[in-house]
Amino acid sequence: MWLIAGLTAAALSGLAAAATQQSADVYTFPSQSSSSQTTPSIPREIARHILLQRTSRQRYGSDLRDIPSSIDTETAIAHIARFGKSPAPLFTRPDKNDASQLVVLFEGAAAEQSNQIREKLGQHAAFTISDPPSATANNHLMTFFRNLGVSSSHQCELSAMINPFEADCWTGPSSVVKYDLRKSPKTLESLFDNLSRLENFVSAGDLELLLVVLPESSRFSKFSHWSAAAAGSSSELRRRRDTETVISDQELDHINPTTKPAAKPTTAASTRRTKKAFPQCFASLNSCMTQTNSCSGHGKCVDKYATPDGSGGNSSSSSSTSAASCFVCVCQATVVEHGGEGAGARKGRKTVRWGGSMCQKEDVSVPFWLIAGFTVTIVGAVSFAIGLLFSVGEEKLPGVIGAGVSRSK
Structure with a gap:
C-alpha cells in the first residue's frame, strides 16, 4: 500500500513539474529589450529560425512550413526580422566589417542562476521561448550547426569565445557554443567577470551575442527536437528532401552516413578568407x-x-x-x-x-x-672544396712520369 502511494506521488509530482515547465530567457547584445513593452513569448520553432538567421546568413533561407498553428505567419516573420538577421541580397559578397555572430546556450540553469543573470546583465530578456526542448534536442541542434559549417568549438572557455579575434576558437564569421551550468557552474562566473570586455567588443561593432538561458526543467522535456517537422512521416521527409533542401536538424540525423554529398561549386565568395579582418x-x-x-x-x-x-x-x-x-x-x-639557480650555474x-x-x-x-x-x-665552402679536389684529380700526369711507368714491349 505504501509502495503504491509513493509511486502515485512521484508520478503526480512529475506531471506537476512538466505542467509548470519554465520558459527560456533569451538576451541579445546589443540589447533589444524594452521595459515599456511586454516580453514576447516565441515558440521553439521560431526561435530556431532566429538562431539560424543570425549565424548562417549566406547558407540558410527561412522555410516557414514548420511554424506551429498557434502563431500566424505574419507574426512569425516579424519576430524573425526583429531578432534575427535578414539574408544578404543575391549576387553580393558578405562585408568583412560585419559584426561576428555568437550564440551561447546555457543549459540546466537553476531559478537562482536565472535571476543572477537577469540582475547582472541589467536588462530584460529580449524574448522568451515558451516550450524549450530537451537536452537531446540541443545536441541535435549543435550537430545541425556543424553540418551547416558554423563553428561550434567545445574546447574554448566563454572568456575566449567573447573575443572574435581569438583564432583558436573562431574559424569563421559566426560561432555557436553550449555550456551545461549544472556541470560547470564556473561558466556563469566567467560571464559576470568578462561583462566589461563583452560590452567593449559589442560597442565597437565587432561582436553580436545571443544568449539562450535554458532552465533545468527543460532537460527532460517531451520535445526531442527544436523543429516540429519530426512529427511528419518518413515518406514526407523523403519527398521534401528530394524536391528541395529543407533546413531540418532531424532530417540530417536520418541521412545515410555512407552517402557522399554532392560537391559544391567553388566561388570567389566561398574561397575568400572568412576570418574577421x-x-x-x-x-x-x-x-x-x-x-x-x-x-x-x-x-x-x-x-x-x-x-x-x-x-x-x-x-x-x-x-x-x-x-x-x-x-x-x-x-x-x-x-x-635565465640560469643562476643551481651550483656553478651561470646567469644569462x-x-x-x-x-x-x-x-x-x-x-x-x-x-x-x-x-x-x-x-x-x-x-658553399664544402662544395667548392670538393669541386677543387675533383678538378685537381682529373688533370693528366706529365709525359716524363708517364714514360717511366709505361710497359716495355
Missing part, C-alpha cells in the same frame, strides 16, 4: 588598448599620425578621438633572464623581439637569417 588602426587609445590587450603586453599604442616619426601618440590628450587619429601597436623588445639574459599587429608573435627573423646565412656559407 583585424583593423589597421584604431580611432582612440582606449579602443587600441582594449582590443589588443595592451599590445599583448609587449608594446604600447601610439598615434602614428601625431608626429612625423609617430612617437607622440600616447600622450595624455591622445585618448580623445579625432578624424586623423590612427592608433597602432609599436612593439618593444623584452629581456628575459636573452632579448626577445616581437612583431605582428598586436605584438603577439615572436620576431625570429634575425636568428633565422643568421642560421640560414651560416648554412649557405658552409654548404
Whole structure:
C-alpha cells in the first residue's frame, strides 16, 4: 500500500513539474529589450529560425512550413526580422566589417542562476521561448550547426569565445557554443567577470551575442527536437528532401552516413578568407588598448599620425578621438633572464623581439637569417672544396712520369 502511494506521488509530482515547465530567457547584445513593452513569448520553432538567421546568413533561407498553428505567419516573420538577421541580397559578397555572430546556450540553469543573470546583465530578456526542448534536442541542434559549417568549438572557455579575434576558437564569421551550468557552474562566473570586455567588443561593432538561458526543467522535456517537422512521416521527409533542401536538424540525423554529398561549386565568395579582418588602426587609445590587450603586453599604442616619426601618440590628450587619429601597436623588445639557480650555474639574459599587429608573435627573423646565412656559407665552402679536389684529380700526369711507368714491349 505504501509502495503504491509513493509511486502515485512521484508520478503526480512529475506531471506537476512538466505542467509548470519554465520558459527560456533569451538576451541579445546589443540589447533589444524594452521595459515599456511586454516580453514576447516565441515558440521553439521560431526561435530556431532566429538562431539560424543570425549565424548562417549566406547558407540558410527561412522555410516557414514548420511554424506551429498557434502563431500566424505574419507574426512569425516579424519576430524573425526583429531578432534575427535578414539574408544578404543575391549576387553580393558578405562585408568583412560585419559584426561576428555568437550564440551561447546555457543549459540546466537553476531559478537562482536565472535571476543572477537577469540582475547582472541589467536588462530584460529580449524574448522568451515558451516550450524549450530537451537536452537531446540541443545536441541535435549543435550537430545541425556543424553540418551547416558554423563553428561550434567545445574546447574554448566563454572568456575566449567573447573575443572574435581569438583564432583558436573562431574559424569563421559566426560561432555557436553550449555550456551545461549544472556541470560547470564556473561558466556563469566567467560571464559576470568578462561583462566589461563583452560590452567593449559589442560597442565597437565587432561582436553580436545571443544568449539562450535554458532552465533545468527543460532537460527532460517531451520535445526531442527544436523543429516540429519530426512529427511528419518518413515518406514526407523523403519527398521534401528530394524536391528541395529543407533546413531540418532531424532530417540530417536520418541521412545515410555512407552517402557522399554532392560537391559544391567553388566561388570567389566561398574561397575568400572568412576570418574577421583585424583593423589597421584604431580611432582612440582606449579602443587600441582594449582590443589588443595592451599590445599583448609587449608594446604600447601610439598615434602614428601625431608626429612625423609617430612617437607622440600616447600622450595624455591622445585618448580623445579625432578624424586623423590612427592608433597602432609599436612593439618593444623584452629581456628575459635565465640560469643562476643551481651550483656553478651561470646567469644569462636573452632579448626577445616581437612583431605582428598586436605584438603577439615572436620576431625570429634575425636568428633565422643568421642560421640560414651560416648554412649557405658552409654548404658553399664544402662544395667548392670538393669541386677543387675533383678538378685537381682529373688533370693528366706529365709525359716524363708517364714514360717511366709505361710497359716495355
